[in-house]
Amino acid sequence: MAKYEYSFYPGCSSERRASASNYMTSVESMCRHLDIRLNEIPDWNCCSASIGYCEGGELPRHVMNARNIALSEQHNADQDIVATCAACWLGTKESQERLNSDRALMADALEVLKEGGLDLHFKNKVEVRHMVEALIEDIGYQELARPVVKPLAGVKVAGYVGCQTNRPFGIDGESFENPMYLDKMVEMAGAEPITDYEQKVTCCGGALAFSEPEKSQAQIKDILEAAADQGADMVVTPCPVCQMNVEVYQEQINRRYGTRFNMPVTYYSQLLTVAYGSSVSDAGLDGQIIRARKLEDIASS
Amino acid sequence: MKDINTAALSNYRNDFLREVEDNVEEGRWVKMCMQCGVCSGSCPFGSHWQHSPQELFMMIRAGQREAVLATESMFMCTSCYNCVVRCPRELPITHIMHGLANYAHRLGLAPQTNPTRRFARMFWTNIVRGGRVNELKLSLGLYFMDGFISGLRQAWAMRKVGIGLLRTGRLNLFGLVGQKGCRGAGELQRMLAKARLLEDQRKGLGD
Numbered sequence: 001m002a003k004y005e006y007s008f009y010p011g012c013s014s015e016r017r018a019s020a021s022n023y024m025t026s027v028e029s030m031c032r033h034l035d036i037r038l039n040e041i042p043d044w045n046c047c048s049a050s051i052g053y054c055e056g057g058e059l060p061r062h063v064m065n066a067r068n069i070a071l072s073e074q075h076n077a078d079q080d081i082v083a084t085c086a087a088c089w090l091g092t093k094e095s096q097e098r099l100n101s102d103r104a105l106m107a108d109a110l111e112v113l114k115e116g117g118l119d120l121h122f123k124n125k126v127e128v129r130h131m132v133e134a135l136i137e138d139i140g141y142q143e144l145a146r147p148v149v150k151p152l153a154g155v156k157v158a159g160y161v162g163c164q165t166n167r168p169f170g171i172d173g174e175s176f177e178n179p180m181y182l183d184k185m186v187e188m189a190g191a192e193p194i195t196d197y198e199q200k201v202t203c204c205g206g207a208l209a210f211s212e213p214e215k216s217q218a219q220i221k222d223i224l225e226a227a228a229d230q231g232a233d234m235v236v237t238p239c240p241v242c243q244m245n246v247e248v249y250q251e252q253i254n255r256r257y258g259t260r261f262n263m264p265v266t267y268y269s270q271l272l273t274v275a276y277g278s279s280v281s282d283a284g285l286d287g288q289i290i291r292a293r294k295l296e297d298i299a300s301s
Numbered sequence: 302m303k304d305i306n307t308a309a310l311s312n313y314r315n316d317f318l319r320e321v322e323d324n325v326e327e328g329r330w331v332k333m334c335m336q337c338g339v340c341s342g343s344c345p346f347g348s349h350w351q352h353s354p355q356e357l358f359m360m361i362r363a364g365q366r367e368a369v370l371a372t373e374s375m376f377m378c379t380s381c382y383n384c385v386v387r388c389p390r391e392l393p394i395t396h397i398m399h400g401l402a403n404y405a406h407r408l409g410l411a412p413q414t415n416p417t418r419r420f421a422r423m424f425w426t427n428i429v430r431g432g433r434v435n436e437l438k439l440s441l442g443l444y445f446m447d448g449f450i451s452g453l454r455q456a457w458a459m460r461k462v463g464i465g466l467l468r469t470g471r472l473n474l475f476g477l478v479g480q481k482g483c484r485g486a487g488e489l490q491r492m493l494a495k496a497r498l499l500e501d502q503r504k505g506l507g508d
Contacts, residue, residue, distance in 0.1 A: 050380035054421030167382035
């Protein structure tokens with residue numbers, strides 16, 4: 001029996017050979033160290049993300065999330081649902097909240113779930129949480145620091161929280177304008193957080209990085225610039241969309257703005273995994289397009 | 302198919318506020334806006350909106366139906382939720398913007414060429430087909446949405462990002478011929494068709 005057990009919703013970007021597969025690798029390693037067991041929701045589907053609204057409307061969008069909740073209750077009864085992706089967490093939690101507060105919408109959703117034989121399993125009572133919530137609230141900062149064997153000494157980190165892990169739900173007890181949890185996690189790993197990183201909660205453009213690249217890259221440039229100005233060795237984030245957007249467009253941004261960014265963008269789980277003594281590949285660091293050399297050096301030391 | 306826009310017009314006559322309250326996600330909140338403008342000042346893409354959320358709320362109340370439903374503004378929403386957490390009246394502004402965009406799109410009034418509208422449609426088709434995102438098909442679909450030649454140009458411009466993702470094991474080339482996706486995709490498609498039907502009935506968007 002593991003010490004902590006959750007019903008796990010990995011989400012599309014965490015699949016093998018998908019854009020956040022390295023996040024998944026590091027989460028698995030981190031969970032092994034912390035004795036967390038993740039029971040994947042069998043046959044989960046996409047949450048419809050933040051861009052699903054245009055064609056998907058309301059009910060279809062909520063139904064996608066209701067199906068996941070129903071499957072979770074059927075297979076992982078009574079376990080909280082934990083998501084590693086900010087959009088998955090937000091979408092699922094939002095649908096649950098909306099269905100619970102709107103009787104007509106709930107009646108429609110139940111009728112639709114019947115089509116998939118899932119109505120009996122939809123009690124909609126479990127909590128939907130982000131992985132960082134589980135880490136902070138169930139395990140706590142002190143316990144997170146306990147397995148550290150290689151403190152990330154001398155690594156200066158800009159904690160980029162972004163939007164959807166922070167708003168509208170956020171992490172309990174944190175402010176929307178200046179949440180501190182990521183900085184605390186960086187500190188637990190033995191690295192040095194830049195606590196007054198002013199682009200901490202700036203939007204990276206989200207899905208609009210695809211459809212409105214110029215407008216989004218102006219955002220991303222600010223996010224990188226503030227980190228670079230403060231002497232950050234890397235940016236760290238809890239969100240796969242933030243990670244992708246801030247990492248992969250740096251070359252285009254350099255060309256557009258005449259900058260010379262070459263800033264690694266990692267996940268909190270990679271920091272912890274390296275601090276817990278795992279290898280470069282167990283931390284998913286071989287999945288960085290811009291390699292996080294300082295972390296790699298510590299991991300292979 | 303009967304013209305749903307004409308039907309909505311004759312149903313609501315000049316009462317656009319009521320039309321929004323009935324048919325737009327969270328539309329019943331619109332009349333609560335007190336015009337403070339915090340939403341407009343909080344939006345990361347603020348300068349790109351033809352009409353800010355604050356303006357849109359007033360335009361809805363003033364019955365400027367055509368101007369509201371034909372603007373690209375709502376498609377500038379990045380879903381960052383900054384306006385939502387800052388609104389002193391706690392309006393779910395992000396959702397109202399999504400709802401307006403969806404309603405305008407369903408009525409056929411949303412700007413046809415807006416890239417986010419087109420990308421969002423592609424995204425929905427993509428996830429409904431397999432139950433999960435097929436990232437390769439989604440990106441290629443976006444690059445090639447204006448035809449083959451401009452697609453090649455786009456793909457060329459993005460080649461280093463693609464190669465980077467491929468090299469680091471973050472892109473599935475097999476996605477092009479088929480990706481495993483969700484076993485229950487068929488069942489999910491049936492559920493979504495039914496959900497769309499129910500929603501259309503409720504919002505007068507059906508045939």
